[in-house]
Amino acid sequence: MNRRHVTYLVSRFPVTSETFIVRELDALDRSGEFDLEIRSLFPSPDTAVHEIARRWNERLVRPTLFDAAAGAAWALLTHPLALMTILANVVAGYRRNPALLVRALTTLPLACSHARDLARRAQPCHVHAHYATYPALAAWACHRLVGASYSFTVHAHDLYVDTSMLDRKIAEARYVVTISRYNRTLLERHNPAETPIRVVHAGIGTAAYRYRPRGIPPEGVVRALTVASLQQYKGHAVLLEALAMGGSAVERITLDLIGDGVLRQDLEALVERWGLQGRVRFRGSCSEDVVRAALDAADLFVLPSLVADDGQMEGLPVVLMEALACGVPTVATDLSGIPEIVVDGVTGLLAQPGDAGSLNRALTAMIERGGGAADFTGPGRDLVTREFDLRESIDALTGLLDEYVPARPVQR
16 A cells, blocks of 8 residues: 655644644554654643653654754755745735734744755655644645645634635645634635635544533532633633622532643632632643543533634634533533534533623523433533544545545656
């Protein structure tokens, strides 16, 4: 069998909140159809490495400053017209935002280094980038420099916050993947070239999550769980405010927060200001095994996502797939692709994003259902198994490669 070479290109690796990329790599690797590698542009901000990412981290290719300089020199000497065209397009595409322009220009020498590596290969290589921002920019630059085909997956901030050069990145790609129907509708507005855009969920291995359907305990403490990085668009502050608003049902909640981030001190201050000490526990970053155990123990899962001041918001959070797969009654917000998995009144309950009163009412309604909250768990597990299982996602990704990047005969 002629195995195809596929390079995954990301901004940073490993990132603890992006285990979905590693799961995708692992599953494609197990198929035996591809020779895979992982390349990044910038250093990872995370010191912790999930076990699942360890072997890929050992195989990571990330250019040094010397590599970037050598790559830029190589591009200038061997492909000067292509490099000048790339620079002109980047300056034109990012000129309205100087900060993004600087970062885009910083990306180009790194992309040149990757392109030089790809040019040395005897067999052609397809580049798949995760995120439509700098990874897709680098993949496009590799395409312009050495003719490598490319595709990319669009998630959230790369569509909601920054769409610089998005039309061009889509136009020259073989295909584009995105994680929700909501995203696909937005992307089609940037697709005059009619590049194929397909919805492929960032799935999970549902078999790895023990399904334990449960309702809300009729009395006593309700153990709630939120798993999300401590950033504004995750909505932790609104959740804390909803708890502080009280009510006989909501006052039963104790909350574990798994995840870390820049807002930790601010959120700890809110806990103290609203008298929630003893009810809210910050557990920091945790391994996948610890997250699974926390989901198994929880009575209620809450994800209070909202639109941040800079426009950042969720795409379709993987943790919701995990919660529903485990059979945890779930409350989330009516935002972006979330209603595609937390179907209001069917697989969970939805509140209005950024509205503490609405969230308080949704939490109250779920708790007051008591054992009846278990009615959401069967449809939730069925939906995840049917539409969000990793095997389905990998089959879809493999099908796209088969259709748009067919294998070439080995030259002898």
